[in-house]
C-alpha cells in the first residue's frame with residue numbers, strides 16, 4: 001500500500017514507553033517501515049528542548065528513545081533513522097517557511113492552544129511559560145516533513161492539524177513561485193491499532209498514572225500488573241470477562257488461544273484475580289523479553305547507536321540539502 005511512498009515520523013524523547021506506547025505505536029511504526037519505499041524516523045530533539053531544559057534528563061531521554069526503536073526491531077541500515085539536530089538544513093528551511101507561515105496558523109495550533117487553555121484554567125496569564133519554540137513548533141514540524149519530500153505522515157489525532165499546516169505552507173510556497181518546490185504531504189491515522197487500557201480501565205497514559213512500564217526490572221512491572229483494579233467478587237462467581245480490566249489488557253497482548261482460556265476460566269468461575277494477574281504478567285514478560293535484552297545491550301553500547309544515527313543522518317541529509325537548494329535557488333538565484 002505504501003510501496004512507492006516516503007513515510008516520515010518524528011518522535012519526541014519523553015522517557016521510557018509503557019506497554020501501551022510500545023504495542024500501540026512503536027511496534028506498528030516499525031511494521032509500517034517495512035511497507036514503505038522509504039521510511040524516515042527521527043528523534044525530534046529540537047522539539048524536545050521546548051519542554052525539557054534539564055540537559056541531563058534530556059540526554060538520557062534521547063538515548064532511551066534511540067535504543068527503544070532499535071529494540072523494537074527498526075533496521076537502521078535499511079531505513080533513515082536520525083536525529084533532527086544532525087541535519088542543520090531543517091532549521092534553515094524552517095527560517096524560509098516562517099516567511100510563508102501566517103501567524104494565525106500558529107495561534108490556532110492545538111499544541112499552543114492547549115497550553116493557553118491550561119493557563120487560563122489555572123487563572124494564569126494567557127502566555128505564561130509558553131516559549132517561542134512551542135508557539136512556532138508547527139513550522140519546524142513542517143520543515144521536518146517537507147525537507148524530506150515526504151508523502152505520508154502517520155499520525156495520532158492530535159497531529160493531523162500539524163500535517164495540514166505543513167501542507168498549507170508547502171502549497172503557499174508552490175503557488176507563489178508557480179513551481180512544485182515542495183511535495184505536499186498527506187497523513188494516515190492508525191485507526192486499527194488497539195488502544196490498551198491502563199490498570200484503572202481508562203486509556204493507558206502517563207498523565208493518568210495508570211501505566212504498566214516496560215524496559216524496567218521485573219518487580220517494577222509486577223507491581224503495576226498486580227495493582228490493576230479488580231473487585232471483591234469470589235473466584236467461584238461466574239464473570240463476564242469483558243468487564244475485567246486484567247482481561248481487557250490481556251486480550252491486546254496474548255495469543256488467541258490463551259485469551260480464550262482466560263475468558264472461559266472467568267466465565268466458569270475457575271480463575272481468580274490472582275491467577276489472571278499472574279497470566280498477564282507472564283505474557284508481558286514473555287512478549288517484552290527480547291526487546292528488553294536488545295534495549296539493555298544498546299544502552300550499554302551507546303556508541304553503536306550513535307554510529308547508526310550518524311549514518312542515518314548522512315544518508316538523509318542530502319534530501320534536506322536538495323530541498324534547501326531548490327528554495328534558495330528560487331529565492332536568491334545566483335546572487
Ligand code: TRP
Pocket residue numbers: 008009010011012044047140141144145153159162
Ligand atoms: N509533533 C510530534 C509529536 O508531538 C513529533 C514530531 C515532530 C513529528 N516533527 C514531526 C511527527 C514530523 C511527525 C512528523 O509527537
